[in-house]
Amino acid sequence: MTDKQMPSSASHGIVAVMDLGTNTFHLLIARGDAINPKELYHTTVPVRLGEGGINNGIIQPAAYQRGIDTIVQFHKRIEEFRAEHVSAIATSALRSAANGKDFIAEIKEKTGIEIETITGDLEAKYIYEGVKSGDCLSKQNSLILDIGGGSVEFILGNEDEIIWKQSFEIGAARMLDKFHKIDPIPKASISDINNYLAQTLPLLFEAAKDVEITNIIGSSGAFETFAEVIELQKGNEFDLKKNRKYKFATQEFIDITDWLIASSHQDRESTKGIIPIRVDMIVSASLITRFVMKKLGVSEVLMSTYSLKEGVLAEALNR
Incomplete structure (x- = not known):
């Protein structure tokens, strides 16, 4: 993990982005403008969400739990940085998995974060x-x-x-x-x-x-x-x-x-x-x-x- 400077009380414009991929989950926290953002925190976790079931259309129990645990940890970081906006984007594995909706519902219940499953x-x-x-x-x-x-x-x-x-x-x-x-x-x-x-x-x-x-x-x-x-x-x-x-x-x-x-x-x-x-x-x-x-x-x-x-x-x- 990469730890950057913790925010001061003036947290204006801090946004958090979660890229929830099939292999890795990324958390990027930044502030500033779109042309030249200032990265405050960035970490990548090898969740391996597709392990053991990617072509069967299901997230296996161990991978499912790794995913939940990782986002709960991400949520703690987001709260520490007092991000004003959170974008959580899910791609192929959650898009195609039969239990993807269960995963998304459990995250909403545990953290309040709404994951958006986007189209290709x-x-x-x-x-x-x-x-x-x-x-x-x-x-x-x-x-x-x-x-x-x-x-x-x-x-x-x-x-x-x-x-x-x-x-x-x-x-x-x-x-x-x-x-x-x-x-x-x-x-x-x-x-x-x-x-x-x-x-x-x-x-x-x-x-x-x-x-x-x-x-x-x-x-x-x-x-x-x-x-x-x-x-x-x-x-x-x-x-x-x-x-x-x-x-x-x-x-x-x-x-x-x-x-x-x-x-x-x-x-x-x-x-x-x-x-x-x-x-x-x-x-x-x-x-x-x-x-x-x-x-x-x-x-x-x-x-x-x-x-x-x-x-x-x-x-x-x-x-």
């Missing part, structure tokens, strides 16, 4: 706003790629507009559960994933057909891991808080994703820069990214540390 379309919009506020977009067209545990959001656009956006239930945890049964992942499973993606993503390829795409912008998550591993292996220090964006050297990106796809669980687990929650899911994330790069013929890849929570924060601070 709205999730994509918030991701775009987050990446835009991170100063990653230009006049040229980019494909923003946000690989979550449950879903993957694709947003075609530039600094002025969204051209097309869609969410697909092909997140790294889903792919891991469906295809990555043996480690290292066998070639047959890689082929199965590529075939599955080809069958799932025709709408993306149709949308991208007449759009000149300059680069792919990976929104936080796995892309932070790719960047951190590359820099640490070169002997450089890498602080995500100091690197709002990062441009990959194409060959370095190819090399690291090739290595991750071929690696064993033990290889990845002992590699600096790969946090425990991503040790296995980083393989699926690598395969999804490389498939899209090849299919669209795009070799330039950037990373933005700003994503959904920053998009929600920008909206909250604009109120």
